[in-house]
Amino acid sequence: MDESSKPFLASDGTASEDLETVQLSAGYSRKNPVLAWRTFSAQIGIVIVLALALGVVLGYNLQQIFSAGLTSKVLDGLILPPGEVTETWEHDLLFSQSPTAESEAAWNDLMPIGRGFIRPPEVAPPEITSIVAFHQLHCLHAILMAYYATEENLGRVLDGKGVNPDPQLYGTRIHTHHIRHCFDYLRRAIMCAADTNLEVIDPTNHTTDGWGQAKKCRNFTLVREYAEHWAPNEDTGIVT
Structure with missing residues (x-):
């Protein structure tokens, strides 16, 4: 071809x-x-x-x-708690007892120098801001003080001694408007964090106190150190 x-x-x-x-x-x-x-x-x-x-x-x-915290791991639909520190909680009576010099020192030690207020370099212009965790601790402490002040005054009334006139009993402001603020502030804080650690229920009474069980937590020590590093002053203590 x-x-x-x-x-x-x-x-x-x-x-x-x-x-x-x-x-x-x-x-x-x-x-x-x-x-x-x-x-x-x-x-x-x-x-x-x-x-x-x-x-x-x-x-x-x-x-x-x-x-932005959008990469939380999910297990069977449950968002796992953030943090890499494993803790097993036990009831520390020092933080729930009637206020003493020892218990107040323990509460004060939770707060960093600067009391949680910081001036971080990321903010421009530099402004003083507050780390929420330390505001929460401050509010919890105020509620504790108000509770024991009320308990003491109730005892005084029952004994016929009258109410303690000190408006800053134990050195903390416990005015009603402050405590109301703290109740709602902590409500929102709990919902915001939405801790998803799981607690085993007692098969006998069908309740849990949360003690003796491992939990995943953020590193509070590192947060405290960060707050102290950028503290704008040398103030200390948890009281208002």
């Missing part, structure tokens, strides 16, 4: 010329291997640059997601 009778092949040889034109336009000409290699290398370089740019963008977005 002669060339002119072969299908898809022009009798005037234009097919081979068209193929060569395509090869030249793509940079893969057999007549210029150097040009072909340079073109191929440039294309690879562009792909690498684009991949690096994409990696930077994805990395930044992932960092933003982590910082």
